[in-house]
Amino acid sequence: MPACEGWALRIVADVTGEAEDRELERHLASCSGCRAEAKLLAGTVAAIRETRRVPEDLSLAGFASRVAERAERFRDRSPRGLWWTASRGTRYSLGVSLAAFVASVALVLVRPVRPVRPGPVTVRHHSAPLALRQAAPVRVTGTAGAGSSATNSAAGYQVTPDDIEGDMELLASPDDDGQDVSFDSAFAGLSNQDLKTFDQMLDNPS
Amino acid sequence: MPEEAVLAKAVQASDAVDDDRQLVEAFRRGDRRAFEVLVKRHQRPVWAIALRFAKDRDAAEDLAQRAFVQALERIGELKGAFRPWLMRIAVNLSKNHVRDHAKFARGEVPDRPVAPWFEESLDEERQRSRVRVALSDLTRRQREVVLLRIDADLAFAEVAQALGITENNAKVTFHQAVKKLKDRLGGEDAGV
Numbered sequence: 567m568p569a570c571e572g573w574a575l576r577i578v579a580d581v582t583g584e585a586e587d588r589e590l591e592r593h594l595a596s597c598s599g600c601r602a603e604a605k606l607l608a609g610t611v612a613a614i615r616e617t618r619r620v621p622e623d624l625s626l627a628g629f630a631s632r633v634a635e636r637a638e639r640f641r642d643r644s645p646r647g648l649w650w651t652a653s654r655g656t657r658y659s660l661g662v663s664l665a666a667f668v669a670s671v672a673l674v675l676v677r678p679v680r681p682v683r684p685g686p687v688t689v690r691h692h693s694a695p696l697a698l699r700q701a702a703p704v705r706v707t708g709t710a711g712a713g714s715s716a717t718n719s720a721a722g723y724q725v726t727p728d729d730i731e732g733d734m735e736l737l738a739s740p741d742d743d744g745q746d747v748s749f750d751s752a753f754a755g756l757s758n759q760d761l762k763t764f765d766q767m768l769d770n771p772s
Numbered sequence: 773m774p775e776e777a778v779l780a781k782a783v784q785a786s787d788a789v790d791d792d793r794q795l796v797e798a799f800r801r802g803d804r805r806a807f808e809v810l811v812k813r814h815q816r817p818v819w820a821i822a823l824r825f826a827k828d829r830d831a832a833e834d835l836a837q838r839a840f841v842q843a844l845e846r847i848g849e850l851k852g853a854f855r856p857w858l859m860r861i862a863v864n865l866s867k868n869h870v871r872d873h874a875k876f877a878r879g880e881v882p883d884r885p886v887a888p889w890f891e892e893s894l895d896e897e898r899q900r901s902r903v904r905v906a907l908s909d910l911t912r913r914q915r916e917v918v919l920l921r922i923d924a925d926l927a928f929a930e931v932a933q934a935l936g937i938t939e940n941n942a943k944v945t946f947h948q949a950v951k952k953l954k955d956r957l958g959g960e961d962a963g964v
């Protein structure tokens with residue numbers, strides 16, 4: 567019934583009980599083709615519903631409390647749990663601060679243990695984010711003498727933006743949309759055969 | 773609105789994306805009861821998904837709990853509506869569970885039904901068995917859409933949100949899936 571193709575998706579919505587569709591009802595009243603189609607689809611949807619394994623008397627009393635207990639255990643032992651419950655803005659700020667701290671520590675650790683010959687100092691800003699620039703503003707080249715921390719880096723080592731930004735990526739990902747538990751990736755490697763095997767195991771246990 | 777009132781209202785609401793949003797915000801502000809309310813509101817569809825895939829009731833409980841704990845763990849990442857996002861987590865965990873279990877099943881077949889709490893007659897079981905086999909012949913995307921619409925009881929707009937597709941696409945995929953099942957099962961056997 568090519569003339570009625572436009573109704574197919576509305577029939578789908580209707581037979582799954584999504585919404586009342588008065589216009590569709592009127593059409594079905596006058597179109598035997600769509601009426602038959604709706605009846606077949608409704609029967610198949612009902613058959614799918616029948617395969618659900620939810621017992622009528624399924625009691626979920628106490629389930630929320632058990633989840634809360636498990637969540638508490640998770641929060642107690644996992645700093646990551648607390649981390650992820652923070653808002654994205656908070657996480658980003660904390661990440662930037664922590665990365666800046668790590669960079670500062672790195673700068674202190676690479677100070678020379680023996681005095682070095684004073685020499686010219688070149689200080690160059692790089693393109694790290696603003697918060698990082700404030701805490702770890704320098705890229706030091708050449709040798710430096712004792713004195714301020716900015717001029718204490720050892721000859722031959724440079725703190726590069728990658729040193730800092732590597733941590734940044736780990737700690738703060740403002741564009742992360744949670745796709746790492748991707749729906750698709752969870753299905754990757756799960757073949758139809760796997761599902762079939764499982765279903766057959768359910769259905770033919772002996 | 774006072775926090776108590778928000779929680780009380782949210783538990784009673786039947787279709788309230790806004791209330792979910794308020795509860796998520798309350799939880800983010802540190803109100804742990806808010807998450808418990810979210811659990812109570814959405815536990816049934818999460819269980820429905822878990823029960824379809826779990827090898828027994830304990831495994832279903834474990835899967836359902838893990839779905840909520842993972843949601844709690846990742847709540848900072850939530851951008852859209854809570855419910856489709858939660859169901860996506862539940863389905864992901866369930867599929868992983870099946871994958872792990874399928875590996876086991878290839879080597880060993882259990883000697884008793886794996887869903888013993890689900891009592892049914894032989895005929896009913898035979899019919900369901902045929903439908904389940906037919907379901908497993910659907911494409912992955914078709915199964916996902918059917919599962920989210922039927923088991924998780926998500927509206928097509930929510931199914932679309934969970935899968936990152938359009939609502940129309942979700943309906944088309946569902947339609948194709950049901951047609952395919954109908955052809956596999958035959959009109960009469962599909963119970964029509």
Ligand SMILES: [Zn+2]
Pocket residue numbers: 567570573593597598599600601
């Ligand atoms: Zn028609």
